[in-house]
Amino acid sequence: MANSNVKPAQGKLGIMVVGNGAVATTFMTGVLMTRKGLAKPVGSMTQYDKIRIGQGADKRYLHYSDIVPLAKLDDIVFGCWDVYPANAYQAAIYAEVLKPQDIEPVRDELEAIKPMKAAFDKNYAKRLDGDNIKGNITRWEMVEALREDIRRFKAEKGCDRIVVLWAASTEIYVPVDEKVHYHLSDLEAAMKADDRERIAPSMCYAYAALTEGAPFIMGAPNTTVDFPAMWELAEKTKMPIAGKDFKTGQTLVKSGFAPIIGTRCLGLSGWFSTNILGNRDGLVLDEPANFRTKEVSKLSTLETILKPDVQPDLYGHGNDEDTQYYHKVRINYYPPRNDNKEGWDNIDIFGWMGYPMQIKINFLCRDSILAAPLCLDLCLLSDLAARAGRYGTQRFLSFFLKSPMHDYTQGEEAVNHLYQQYTMLKNALREMGGYEADEEID
Numbered sequence: 001m002a003n004s005n006v007k008p009a010q011g012k013l014g015i016m017v018v019g020n021g022a023v024a025t026t027f028m029t030g031v032l033m034t035r036k037g038l039a040k041p042v043g044s045m046t047q048y049d050k051i052r053i054g055q056g057a058d059k060r061y062l063h064y065s066d067i068v069p070l071a072k073l074d075d076i077v078f079g080c081w082d083v084y085p086a087n088a089y090q091a092a093i094y095a096e097v098l099k100p101q102d103i104e105p106v107r108d109e110l111e112a113i114k115p116m117k118a119a120f121d122k123n124y125a126k127r128l129d130g131d132n133i134k135g136n137i138t139r140w141e142m143v144e145a146l147r148e149d150i151r152r153f154k155a156e157k158g159c160d161r162i163v164v165l166w167a168a169s170t171e172i173y174v175p176v177d178e179k180v181h182y183h184l185s186d187l188e189a190a191m192k193a194d195d196r197e198r199i200a201p202s203m204c205y206a207y208a209a210l211t212e213g214a215p216f217i218m219g220a221p222n223t224t225v226d227f228p229a230m231w232e233l234a235e236k237t238k239m240p241i242a243g244k245d246f247k248t249g250q251t252l253v254k255s256g257f258a259p260i261i262g263t264r265c266l267g268l269s270g271w272f273s274t275n276i277l278g279n280r281d282g283l284v285l286d287e288p289a290n291f292r293t294k295e296v297s298k299l300s301t302l303e304t305i306l307k308p309d310v311q312p313d314l315y316g317h318g319n320d321e322d323t324q325y326y327h328k329v330r331i332n333y334y335p336p337r338n339d340n341k342e343g344w345d346n347i348d349i350f351g352w353m354g355y356p357m358q359i360k361i362n363f364l365c366r367d368s369i370l371a372a373p374l375c376l377d378l379c380l381l382s383d384l385a386a387r388a389g390r391y392g393t394q395r396f397l398s399f400f401l402k403s404p405m406h407d408y409t410q411g412e413e414a415v416n417h418l419y420q421q422y423t424m425l426k427n428a429l430r431e432m433g434g435y436e437a438d439e440e441i442d
């Protein structure tokens with residue numbers, strides 16, 4: 001760390017989570033339990049992974065915190081907003097992700113995390129009916145109230161730095177509209193004109209975070225920071241942004257498995273992915289307009305890994321126009337499974353002389369158990385990026401995201417290939433630590 005040019009992680013880091021649901025409370029409980037030595041933060045790269053530094057006889061494998069100055073778990077202070085007034089203890093019990101014995105030891109700390117009133121518009125998540133909301137205020141009033149929340153929280157908790165993480169429900173799909181979402185001045189004008197159709201509440205959280213000097217992370221597939229006006233704001237405020245959509249279960253498998261097919265030059269005629277889950281996330285996604293947001297995010301993964309235009313013989317067959325493989329994603333709300341999602345992937349491939357074969361993957365996962373370490377890593381690494389003077393879209397965080405942000409206005413492509421993403425992550429850490437980047441795989 002001797003050569004690191006990053007400001008030290010001094011003082012407390014406030015992590016303000018939008019949403020106090022299954023993911024948020026599993027994340028908070030895990031951090032608090034780990035701090036007490038009662039749990040292990042399994043799945044967290046910032047806590048476990050080691051990266052090679054140097055080459056040949058000089059090579060060493062170091063934890064991230066030995067390469068760059070990361071905030072310590074002991075320095076984290078949690079806050080949140082939610083539509084429902086339940087504190088983090090009640091919400092964790094309600095979510096039924098963790099057993100009571102894994103929650104009780106940190107009950108007092110969780111009870112002290114009481115959600116601030118949400119900036120909410122029921123049109124964006126019809127299935128939610130909580131009343132812990134800021135009321136029927138304009139979009140600009142939402143921004144101002146959220147900014148006030150951040151300032152107050154920071155002062156009351158004595159935090160040096162804040163990160164805002166969206167772990168709230170998936171909003172309905174908001175298509176990017178050049179007239180509103182391309183320039184910061186237009187975005188601000190639309191917020192002031194209370195354009196409820198094109199300004200989602202999540203955009204107000206992002207705007208508030210960035211203007212208060214806090215990085216913003218989008219854990220759901222919402223459009224929120226994925227357009228030029230927000231990139232302009234991130235540049236102006238010199239704050240990092242990251243998104244979209246935590247890459248946890250099925251898409252993690254997909255972005256790790258598709259490279260096997262691509263590298264081996266096998267053909268693909270179709271990939272059908274289906275899921276059953278029964279938590280509140282599943283309930284919200286049961287609404288077609290909310291599912292649409294998720295579908296767009298989940299579908300984008302394969303497109304940049306298995307490309308029909310680059311390999312028409314292998315990937316140019318399957319759909320109506322016979323130009324690309326079929327790729328379907330379905331999510332079915334099925335209450336008995338709660339947070340224990342089951343994903344099935346049926347992959348129709350073909351080999352030598354076009355002979356068909358099938359691969360089936362059945363992942364019985366736990367949604368929030370997979371998402372919690374990502375929350376931790378994204379918060380710690382965004383805070384790191386801010387201290388390193390990095391701002392705008394943090395492409396090195398693509399590894400953690402289903403639909404990584406990229407400048408589509410310049411024809412830039414997202415990187416979805418898991419191992420390319422990992423190389424980007426390692427090299428960003430090496431660079432911030434003052435070491436040389438390289439492309440070796442190990």
Ligand SMILES: NC(=O)c1ccc[n+]([C@@H]2O[C@H](COP(=O)([O-])OP(=O)(O)OC[C@H]3O[C@@H](n4cnc5c(N)ncnc54)[C@H](O)[C@@H]3O)[C@@H](O)[C@H]2O)c1
Nearest residue numbers: 019021022023082118168169170220246248280281367371
């Ligand atoms: N768990 C995973 O594997 C995974 C993966 C990718 C993305 N996600 C996304 O993470 C998000 C959280 O998932 P979850 O399982 O915790 O859902 P959840 O339903 O348990 O929690 C979401 C919470 O957000 C609150 N909320 C909704 N709109 C809000 C607003 N405007 N302001 C404040 N709070 C608001 C809801 O009241 C709810 O309590 C979802 O959008 C989900 O799609 C989860």
